[in-house]
Amino acid sequence: MADSDSPFAIRFHQTGGPEILVSEPIDVGEPGSGQVRLRHEAVGLNFIDTYFRTGLYPIELPSGLGNEAAGVVEAVGEGVSDFQPGDRAGYFTGPVGAYATHRLVEADRLVKLPEGIASEQAAAAMLKGCTAEYLIERCARVQSGQAVLVHAAAGGVGSIAMQWLEAIGARVIAHSGSTAKARLAAELGAAVSLDCPMEQLATMVREATAGEGVAVVLDGVGAASWEASLASVARRGLIVSYGNASGPVPSLTPLDLMRRGSIFVTRPTLADYCATPEAMRASAARLFEMMLSGKVKVQIGARYPLAEAAQAHRALEARATTGSTVLIP
Numbered sequence: 251m252a253d254s255d256s257p258f259a260i261r262f263h264q265t266g267g268p269e270i271l272v273s274e275p276i277d278v279g280e281p282g283s284g285q286v287r288l289r290h291e292a293v294g295l296n297f298i299d300t301y302f303r304t305g306l307y308p309i310e311l312p313s314g315l316g317n318e319a320a321g322v323v324e325a326v327g328e329g330v331s332d333f334q335p336g337d338r339a340g341y342f343t344g345p346v347g348a349y350a351t352h353r354l355v356e357a358d359r360l361v362k363l364p365e366g367i368a369s370e371q372a373a374a375a376m377l378k379g380c381t382a383e384y385l386i387e388r389c390a391r392v393q394s395g396q397a398v399l400v401h402a403a404a405g406g407v408g409s410i411a412m413q414w415l416e417a418i419g420a421r422v423i424a425h426s427g428s429t430a431k432a433r434l435a436a437e438l439g440a441a442v443s444l445d446c447p448m449e450q451l452a453t454m455v456r457e458a459t460a461g462e463g464v465a466v467v468l469d470g471v472g473a474a475s476w477e478a479s480l481a482s483v484a485r486r487g488l489i490v491s492y493g494n495a496s497g498p499v500p501s502l503t504p505l506d507l508m509r510r511g512s513i514f515v516t517r518p519t520l521a522d523y524c525a526t527p528e529a530m531r532a533s534a535a536r537l538f539e540m541m542l543s544g545k546v547k548v549q550i551g552a553r554y555p556l557a558e559a560a561q562a563h564r565a566l567e568a569r570a571t572t573g574s575t576v577l578i579p
């Protein structure tokens with residue numbers, strides 16, 4: 251166990267439940283060539299962190315956890331010219347190990363935080379918001395006037411994606427797991443906000459779209475929502491399966507796509523849409539523009555001390571969170 255004033259990281263030595271997360275002292279050291287030492291002011295909690303912890307996404311152990319953090323540059327290594335001590339910066343494309351008070355980060359993974367974006371907001375928004383950016387603008391290429399079904403609409407990615415979609419003129423049909431979450435989704439601008447059981451969702455979606463179904467489904471829930479997604483999408487529509495919060499989706503064949511109405515299915519990941527420093531920074535710049543214009547208001551539903559990351563994991567997996575959760579070192 252680390253003492254409270256010295257640098258520490260949350261790590262795990264075997265896969266399992268939240269209880270395997272342990273706090274360990276770290277020796278951060280000086281940045282090497284091309285690196286920056288960042289003092290984290292806030293760390294983003296993301297559902298993918300639970301996939302690594304449980305072993306759904308295998309990783310070499312022991313390991314740190316977390317892909318996203320923001321804070322203040324303390325020192326820069328040789329060859330780093332675009333950051334200097336005192337700059338505020340963040341990252342959201344890993345590598346895994348962001349659950350820490352301090353960290354050495356490759357400068358080309360970092361993005362400068364503009365005036366008006368606090369570290370906490372950045373850690374709450376970057377990974378989820380850049381996911382919304384690529385899903386909407388580069389993957390599904392949603393057009394104004396299209397109807398879009400968003401699952402887990404009050405969640406981290408969902409609450410940002412919903413506001414983004416409304417801002418570009420799409421018509422959002424939101425689905426959430428509780429009445430309170432559906433209320434939040436409605437407040438955030440959903441045209442239709444539902445909290446019905448999954449088995450009834452497609453019928454409600456058809457009713458809300460004059461029988462046609464939606465042009466696009468954004469589905470980060472996975473196993474539990476998959477059948478509803480297939481039954482809600484319009485003829486020649488697109489399902490973007492971008493996550494497995496309830497478990498991985500069952501496999502499907504090309505013939506299934508034909509039978510469901512000549513539909514399209516894609517299973518994208520942020521890593522492929524922010525694969526270069528340029529793409530990553532362009533995505534972040536677009537997100538910050540949406541935040542600074544007030545079109546996307548990032549919802550921080552909860553803050554936990556970093557040392558209590560296990561509690562935050564329990565809440566996320568119990569569907570007890572709304573918006574983004576941040577861990578504070």
Ligand SMILES: NC(=O)c1ccc[n+]([C@@H]2O[C@H](COP(=O)([O-])OP(=O)(O)OC[C@H]3O[C@@H](n4cnc5c(N)ncnc54)[C@H](OP(=O)(O)O)[C@@H]3O)[C@@H](O)[C@H]2O)c1
Nearest residue numbers: 296297402405406407426427470492493494495496519520
């Ligand atoms: N592909 C990518 O590039 C990418 C990038 C970022 C995130 N993601 C994915 O996006 C999804 C959302 O991530 P997030 O961090 O923003 O999480 P989140 O949406 O804040 O939390 C997950 C939500 O999923 C819903 N859910 C339904 N069934 C669930 C179950 N059995 N267990 C847990 N949750 C369940 C819950 O909302 P309701 O109660 O309202 O149903 C829950 O709040 C995740 O699947 C994540 O892996 C993918």
